[in-house]
Amino acid sequence: MNLTSRERVIRSITFERPDRMPRDLWWLPAVDMKQSAELRTLLEDYPMDIATAPFKPGTSKRQKGQPSIVVPGSHPPVSLPLAGGRYVDEWGSMWYVGEDGVIGEVKKPVLDDIAKIRSFTPPWEYLDTTDLSEVNEAWATSDVFLLSDICARPFERLQFVRGTEKLFIDLAYGTREIYRLRTMIHEYNLKHIQMWLRTDVDGIFMMDDWGAKDTLLISPDLWRKLLKPLYKEYCDLIHRAGIYVFFHSDGCIDAVFADLIEIGIDVINSQLFTMNIEEIARQFKGKITFWGEISRFILHLGTVSDVVEAVGRVQKALYDEHGGLIAQCEWGKDNPPANIRAVYSAWFPDHGRDHSRDRD
Numbered sequence: 001m002n003l004t005s006r007e008r009v010i011r012s013i014t015f016e017r018p019d020r021m022p023r024d025l026w027w028l029p030a031v032d033m034k035q036s037a038e039l040r041t042l043l044e045d046y047p048m049d050i051a052t053a054p055f056k057p058g059t060s061k062r063q064k065g066q067p068s069i070v071v072p073g074s075h076p077p078v079s080l081p082l083a084g085g086r087y088v089d090e091w092g093s094m095w096y097v098g099e100d101g102v103i104g105e106v107k108k109p110v111l112d113d114i115a116k117i118r119s120f121t122p123p124w125e126y127l128d129t130t131d132l133s134e135v136n137e138a139w140a141t142s143d144v145f146l147l148s149d150i151c152a153r154p155f156e157r158l159q160f161v162r163g164t165e166k167l168f169i170d171l172a173y174g175t176r177e178i179y180r181l182r183t184m185i186h187e188y189n190l191k192h193i194q195m196w197l198r199t200d201v202d203g204i205f206m207m208d209d210w211g212a213k214d215t216l217l218i219s220p221d222l223w224r225k226l227l228k229p230l231y232k233e234y235c236d237l238i239h240r241a242g243i244y245v246f247f248h249s250d251g252c253i254d255a256v257f258a259d260l261i262e263i264g265i266d267v268i269n270s271q272l273f274t275m276n277i278e279e280i281a282r283q284f285k286g287k288i289t290f291w292g293e294i295s296r297f298i299l300h301l302g303t304v305s306d307v308v309e310a311v312g313r314v315q316k317a318l319y320d321e322h323g324g325l326i327a328q329c330e331w332g333k334d335n336p337p338a339n340i341r342a343v344y345s346a347w348f349p350d351h352g353r354d355h356s357r358d359r360d
Contacts, residue, residue, distance in 0.1 A: 004143035005049035012323040013289050022049035027331035029080050030101025038337035046344040053146040053201050054138050058129035062092035090126040093160050109163035114177045122188040135199040148196040152189035152206040186230050203244040211251015220255045235264035267291045281317040290318050292328025299335050304342045311346040
């Protein structure tokens, strides 16, 4: 049985015995800057089954003519300022770049004073000027499973707009305005998702980083009050259109894994190595598709043997011939290319090009 990439991913999500595990790779802009040859060779040797649909980001009046920055994943190269540079996102917050090839972090949130919310509105013009005209042609001319751009990240957007420290203080005090801001962001996200649902895209991609090293950044109860209803509405909207929900969150999020399954997330990308992988498998294997990943610490500082051992741990805990697992990792800044290659050669020992013959 030889499946297309799209068929393979769908069978993995629906537990209908794909011919092999789907492959996916994320990389930071730094990889395009410093390791592009190694990246291209890997993608030739191990073709990926998932990609982001082509689109042209919109423009926001708050950016004052500066190009939009697209969060990296399976995206084309992103043009970022070099270390010490800065840029304004579509919502109006100022980002600073500390290292070449990384997205940076917000240093000047647009709502540094919560009183500014009285005259604040979402950047609707960004969505109005986003061009999705290439999506349907890309879908029709490729058999790769196509994902949308990141359509919703409410917890992160609250931090980007308000500032992380001030947001946490607002939440601790139950500041009324922060819930008004949440509603603004939610309405914006709904429109963004609806835009993509009018295309032929196969899955809608959402993300929000809730986790620290060994716990959530907010309590599970607050997470369920503040965020869960939003995600549930997104999932219902997406599923009514017959589309799959893909979600990413960094950190230790095992406290809400059951909630993610309950609200209908189909595919989850999480930092498995911050949690007890075997316990996650015991409770949730077969109920959701795991979209990677491999420990970024091991990929950066470990040996090839360490990487192979890490893949083996995930495989032993989560692999099922019926599906439910995607071979994925993130290629970070200055990761040894041999370590990234080891991820895929460990998952697919009988696939990929034989480089020994290149030297003959």
